[in-house]
Amino acid sequence: MTAWQRYSLADGGEIGFIPDFLAPAEAESLLQSLLHDTPWEQHFFFGKPIPRLTAWYGDAGVTYRYSGIQHNPEHWTQPLIQLRDAISENGSADGLDASFNSVLLNRYRNGQDSVAFHADNEPELGQNPIIASLSLGAVRRFRLRHVSTRETMTMNLTSGSLLWMFGTLQHHWEHALPKTNLSVGERVNLTFRRTNVRLPQLREG
């Protein structure tokens, strides 16, 4: 595994990139098992299917809200536990205290599957979340865009690569995985996160 490529972006956004976190054969076999073994779900947004399939794994009680619906996580599988721990260790080696309690899987079936510009800024993720994003399968372009200056940065997320997002990135930058007309195969992306459990609101009086 090579060292981190580190990009410090405007206003304190930080990116770390390891192109070969997993060897090609390892990435391919993980891709095949995830495609086969994951309970993929199709979600809808205002009645329209979102252009990708998803799955959510995590510690018991770490729920995930989507379109106003509370989702319970799938139980961690052995391969996902191993991956989670190896990724945390990779973060620690570079000074990131990354202990994850959940992972969101996205499956992009072809070039028409995508994710629009957004920031991972849900309150449950905390002030400056540390997110690790592992890519498997087809190479896709990942775009970052500053929310006010519109400066952009584009990276190719290759199979087996690991992308770290941290610092103030989610405040000042959005990211997207655009559609492509190229004929591309399946891609699976895993974003490991620490999601704080929402406690019920205590009311006074």
Ligand SMILES: O=C(O)CCC(=O)C(=O)O
């Ligand atoms: O697929 C990717 O590389 C990005 C996924 C993403 O941004 C997300 O799930 O929040």
Ligand SMILES: [Fe+2]
């Ligand atoms: Fe995201």
